Each structure stands twice: as structure tokens, then as C-alpha cells.
Amino acid sequence: TPDIPVANITAHLSQLQSIGPRPSPSTGYISALTYIKGKLDAAGYTTQVQNFTYGGATHQNLIADWPGGPGNQVVMLGSHLDSVSAGPGLNDNGSGSSSMLELALTLAGRNPTLTKHVRFAWWGAEELGLRGSQHYVQTSGVSGIEAYLNFDMTGSPNPGYFVYDDDPQLQRLFNDYYASINVQTEIETAGDGRSDHAPFKNAGVRVGGVFTGAEAIKSAAQAAKWGGTSGQAFDRCYHSACDTYPANVNTTALDRNADAAAYVLWKLAVGGTAADD
Numbered sequence: 199t200p201d202i203p204v205a206n207i208t209a210h211l212s213q214l215q216s217i218g219p220r221p222s223p224s225t226g227y228i229s230a231l232t233y234i235k236g237k238l239d240a241a242g243y244t245t246q247v248q249n250f251t252y253g254g255a256t257h258q259n260l261i262a263d264w265p266g267g268p269g270n271q272v273v274m275l276g277s278h279l280d281s282v283s284a285g286p287g288l289n290d291n292g293s294g295s296s297s298m299l300e301l302a303l304t305l306a307g308r309n310p311t312l313t314k315h316v317r318f319a320w321w322g323a324e325e326l327g328l329r330g331s332q333h334y335v336q337t338s339g340v341s342g343i344e345a346y347l348n349f350d351m352t353g354s355p356n357p358g359y360f361v362y363d364d365d366p367q368l369q370r371l372f373n374d375y376y377a378s379i380n381v382q383t384e385i386e387t388a389g390d391g392r393s394d395h396a397p398f399k400n401a402g403v404r405v406g407g408v409f410t411g412a413e414a415i416k417s418a419a420q421a422a423k424w425g426g427t428s429g430q431a432f433d434r435c436y437h438s439a440c441d442t443y444p445a446n447v448n449t450t451a452l453d454r455n456a457d458a459a460a461y462v463l464w465k466l467a468v469g470g471t472a473a474d475d
């Protein structure tokens with residue numbers, strides 16, 4: 199499986215930092231969506247901007263399909279692109295959004311033989327109550343989606359390594375990757391229902407993902423296994439003006455989680471020939 203180049207992910211983070219806050223809807227959100235869509239279109243993705251209304255305003259999801267693979271067996275990966283209005287949201291969720299962009303570009307570059315169709319989503323209005331992912335599930339439906347993988351906050355500055363425990367097989371795939379790099383994980387407990395996997399799970403889709411922690415405090419035991427600072431939040435700048443790049447993103451965690459996502463995607467969707475490894 200590919201090693202996702204972290205320097206490319208951080209280049210996307212720099213771009214998002216220069217745009218500034220991306221609340222949904224806003225000119226910042228549109229600029230960020232336009233940046234990501236442009237890269238995906240150039241790489242050969244079929245992209246679609248899905249408009250929806252919430253709270254009297256029009257919001258947008260970006261959906262990108264990689265041509266190929268059986269259309270009725272889909273592996274979907276998603277991350278919310280909107281930030282709160284208080285800050286530029288570089289960990290929440292520039293981290294997941296930029297990692298998914300680079301994973302999508304890596305898939306396009308390698309162009310492996312696929313056993314599943316692969317679809318990526320960048321959600322709008324997550325911060326307003328998971329509105330974009332909810333809209334997608336309600337209007338596009340989940341027929342054929344065999345797994346949904348969510349990436350929301352994957353580069354917290356004082357990181358933990360939390361794996362969603364919603365589906366045992368997906369959980370094990372992420373844990374297999376972390377075992378291979380000798381990083382211990384914990385079960386993600388804080389996030390149940392708090393991000394865009396929830397509408398998929400509620401519709402009966404198997405969901406998985408990784409998370410490096412938000413406002414919760416890192417314990418002494420967690421600092422002993424992961425490094426960083428005990429007695430401090432995983433992300434002291436959660437939903438604040440100081441959620442910036444580079445200050446508020448841990449690039450080691452960012453890199454590991456992007457590689458974990460690639461590992462799981464390849465396990466789920468890529469044919470088994472050596473040339474595709």
C-alpha cells in the first residue's frame with residue numbers, strides 16, 4: 199500500500215490556512231471547495247457539487263467518484279470541510295480534508311485494479327449538526343455502500359490514536375496498520391454520534407475511522423504511550439481562533455493517519471496483484 203506523502207498533505211493545509219475560516223456557507227468554504235475540486239478534476243475524478251439548504255442558506259457537499267470498480271459495491275471515505283466561524287479549522291477539519299485529498303490523488307496516480315468502487319466526500323455544515331452527510335444519506339441513499347470511513351481531526355497537536363469501534367472488521371484493519379508501526383491505539387469513545395459517520399451508521403452502513411482527540415484531557419497513561427503532554431487537551435485550540443497550521447497540527451499524527459487510511463482503503467478496494475501493492 200502507498201505511503202501518502204505528508205509534505206503534499208501539509209501543502210494543502212497551507213492553502214487552507216491562507217483561505218481562513220470556512221464556515222458553511224461562506225466565501226472561505228467555497229474557496230476551499232474550489233481548490234479541492236480543481237485538484238480532483240485534474241486527476242480524473244468525476245466530481246459533483248451537491249447543494250442543500252439548511253437554516254435558510256444554501257450549503258454544499260463535494261462528492262468525487264474514481265471511475266472504475268463495480269458501481270454497486272462502494273467504499274466511501276469522507277471528511278467535513280467546513281470549520282466553525284471562530285477560527286480556520288486546520289485540525290478540525292483541515293487535517294482530514296487534506297489527507298483525503300492526497301489519498302484521492304494517490305489513488306488516481308497509482309490507478310490500481312479495483313474490486314470496489316471508491317467515492318470520496320467533503321461535507322458541508324458538519325459544524326451545524328452533521329447537515330451535509332445527513333443530506334447525502336437522505337437524498338442519495340446508501341444503497342451499495344459497503345463501508346464508510348470518516349476522518350475528522352486526524353492531526354491534533356497533543357495527539358491520541360483513537361479508532362472507531364463501530365464495526366469490528368474495520369476497527370481491526372485500522373488496528374492492524376497501527377500494530378505494524380508499533381503505535382498503540384484506544385477505542386474512540388468521545389465521538390459516537392459526533393461526526394459524519396453517524397448518519398451512515400444510522401442508515402445501516404458499516405462505519406470506521408480514526409481520530410486524534412478534541413477537548414478531552416490526555417491522561418498520564420496516554421502520555422506514557424503516545425508522548426505529548428498529560429493534563430492537557432488533545433487539542434487546546436478546538437473550535438478556536440488558534441486552530442491554525444502549522445502551530446495546531448501534529449504532522450506525525452497527520453502522516454500516520456493518512457497512511458492508515460490508505461492501508462484500509464487498499465485492503466477494502468484494491469485487487470490483490472503485486473503490481474497493485
Ligand code: PHE
Pocket residue numbers: 290324325350351388389390392393394409412
Ligand atoms: N465532529 C466534531 C467536530 O467537528 C469533532 C469530533 C470528531 C469529536 C470525532 C469527537 C469525535 O467538532
Ligand code: ZN
Pocket residue numbers: 282290325437
Ligand atoms: Zn468541529
Ligand code: ZN
Pocket residue numbers: 278290291324350351393
Ligand atoms: Zn470536526
